[in-house]
Amino acid sequence: xxxxxxxxxxxxxxxxxxxxxxxxxxxxxxxxxxxxxxxxxxxxxxxxxxxxxxxxxxxxxxxxxxxxxxxxxxxxxxxxxxxxxxxxxxxxxxxxxxxxxxxxxxxxxxxxxxxxxxxxxxxxxxxxxxxxxxxxxxxxxxxxxxxxxxxxxxxxxxxxxxxxxxxxxxxxxxxxxxxxxxxxxxxxxxxxxxxxxxxxxxxxxxxxxxxxxxxxxxxxxxxxxxxxxxxxxxxxxxxxxxxxxxxxxxxxxxxxxxxxxxxxxxxxxxxxxxxxxxxxxxxxxxxxxxxxxxxxxxxxxxxxxxxxxxxxxxxxxxxxxxxxxxxxxxxxxxxxxxxxxxxxxxxx
DNA sequence: AAGATAACCAACCGCCGACAA
DNA sequence: TTTGTCGGCGGTTGGTTATCT
Numbered sequence: 001x002x003x004x005x006x007x008x009x010x011x012x013x014x015x016x017x018x019x020x021x022x023x024x025x026x027x028x029x030x031x032x033x034x035x036x037x038x039x040x041x042x043x044x045x046x047x048x049x050x051x052x053x054x055x056x057x058x059x060x061x062x063x064x065x066x067x068x069x070x071x072x073x074x075x076x077x078x079x080x081x082x083x084x085x086x087x088x089x090x091x092x093x094x095x096x097x098x099x100x101x102x103x104x105x106x107x108x109x110x111x112x113x114x115x116x117x118x119x120x121x122x123x124x125x126x127x128x129x130x131x132x133x134x135x136x137x138x139x140x141x142x143x144x145x146x147x148x149x150x151x152x153x154x155x156x157x158x159x160x161x162x163x164x165x166x167x168x169x170x171x172x173x174x175x176x177x178x179x180x181x182x183x184x185x186x187x188x189x190x191x192x193x194x195x196x197x198x199x200x201x202x203x204x205x206x207x208x209x210x211x212x213x214x215x216x217x218x219x220x221x222x223x224x225x226x227x228x229x230x231x232x233x234x235x236x237x238x239x240x241x242x243x244x245x246x247x248x249x250x251x252x253x254x255x256x257x258x259x260x261x262x263x264x265x266x267x268x269x270x271x272x273x274x275x276x277x278x279x280x281x282x283x284x285x286x287x288x289x290x291x292x293x294x295x296x297x298x299x300x301x302x303x304x305x306x307x308x309x310x311x312x313x314x315x316x317x318x319x320x321x322x323x324x325x326x327x328x329x330x331x332x333x334x335x336x337x338x339x340x341x342x343x344x345x346x347x348x
Numbered sequence: 349a350a351g352a353t354a355a356c357c358a359a360c361c362g363c364c365g366a367c368a369a
Numbered sequence: 370t371t372t373g374t375c376g377g378c379g380g381t382t383g384g385t386t387a388t389c390t
Binding site for chain 1: 355356357358359360361
């Protein structure tokens with residue numbers, strides 16, 4: 001049984017929005033809000049548009065505080081990192097980049113960022129690879145892992161970070177990663193079956209994303225010296241700080257994350273500190289370099305040759321993150337040697 | 349200058365999950 | 370439990386602009 005169309009397609013306008021339509025929509029929403037019903041909105045607003053179209057136009061273009069234009073290096077890095085961790089879940093990635101829309105980021109990734117990484121890779125092909133390449137003995141092509149590594153290296157100059165690094169990988173303008181609601185990455189969802197987060201599954205088959213809720217700067221109970229910890233780890237749970245507050249929130253099942261759930265703007269204004277560390281840990285595998293190098297070396301696919309298999313992006317980017325943790329101090333990922341399970345962790 | 353090609357990006361489409369009846 | 374509706378998401382399309390030949 002097919003689904004009824006959301007609107008009478010014969011009587012709705014399609015194509016680019018005119019300034020008049022824009023102002024009508026903007027005016028209406030600013031006055032009355034969406035009313036929680038996009039389908040009914042165009043009629044009320046006097047627009048001959050599909051409700052979905054109105055919603056998209058509002059979210060991607062008319063909404064206040066939308067940022068257009070060039071992406072910064074930091075934004076690039078964040079996109080790469082999140083792409084590596086959660087894949088093409090643009091709405092989630094967008095929620096971490098205030099002012100950017102999922103559509104924007106998706107377009108940017110598909111048209112520029114991926115190519116940017118490729119270009120960097122081809123430039124650096126004359127240099128020795130940071131990884132052994134068992135599959136290609138001559139002129140080994142780069143994998144996406146190394147692409148991202150190259151990216152991190154090339155932009156590292158602006159972040160003279162070093163291991164002890166409280167140096168922040170994010171630009172001063174970057175806001176904290178907001179709490180990822182539970183629903184985000186439920187490991188038992190069918191969506192995630194094809195989702196990269198499944199790569200972080202533990203041997204035990206547990207892989208929900210663990211998330212350490214950011215704590216306020218003045219919360220001295222955090223055992224990371226004020227760093228907040230985001231863990232994509234093995235167990236859905238909520239751990240308490242000594243003061244009884246819960247600074248670690250884990251997310252299991254539930255509905256999909258919504259951008260408004262992320263609430264990054266309100267969150268930003270709530271006094272969370274902005275000096276963040278970004279941390280990736282693969283648990284035991286990441287404790288020493290060889291683990292990751294082996295991981296790299298054992299990978300049978302995902303190298304880029306003359307015709308880069310872009311479908312391996314995600315896989316490669318993910319592995320890169322683990323690899324790059326050990327090969328460069330100027331990436332965003334640090335190792336938590338205390339972890340015994342594979343975890344994807346963000347400190348901030 | 350003109351046509352061809354590439355790059356960009358706004359918008360559309362269809363699927364999915366949540367929710368209510 | 371089933372069915373219908375809606376919001377939301379991600380993939381894709383197609384029009385426009387920029388660049389190349």
